[in-house]
Amino acid sequence: MKRSVARTLVVASALICASIPLVAHHGTNASYDPTKKVMLDGVITGFTWRNPHAFVEFDVTDPKGTVVHWVGEMNSPMVLKAAGWTATTLKPGDRIMMTVNPSRAGTAVCVIDRSLPVFVNGKQALGTGDSQN
Secondary structure, three states, X not given: OHXXXXXXXXXXXXXXXXXXXXXXXXXXXXXXXXXXXEEEEEEEEEEEOOOOOOEEEEEEEOOOOOEEEEEEXXXXXXXXXXXXXXXXXXXXXXXXXXXXXXXXXXXXXXXXOOOOOOEEOOEEOOOOOOOOO
């Protein structure tokens, strides 16, 4: 009986510990406003292809001529690769135009909405689809 209770407690503890990262991840809607869609057009300054999410950095020039440096969060490289993207799909100097969900904090940080087309140098990039991170 004691062995059965001990085994149950060990299994329950292991399951609880294993599930904690699942609860901690995927706070996209906490950081970004899914009700706001903004079209941005800029020049890529960097593309980071690594887990858990890829990031694209780009400069957007507003109508007054002020350059704003943005950072856009994307899906994981595995999800992007399945959609046809590679580590070289986006390169510094490329012009990018896309729809994003901006930061709730009002900063120049966003999540890229890949359910809508992403254009690189005037051509639609591969693999639109699920934009969830």
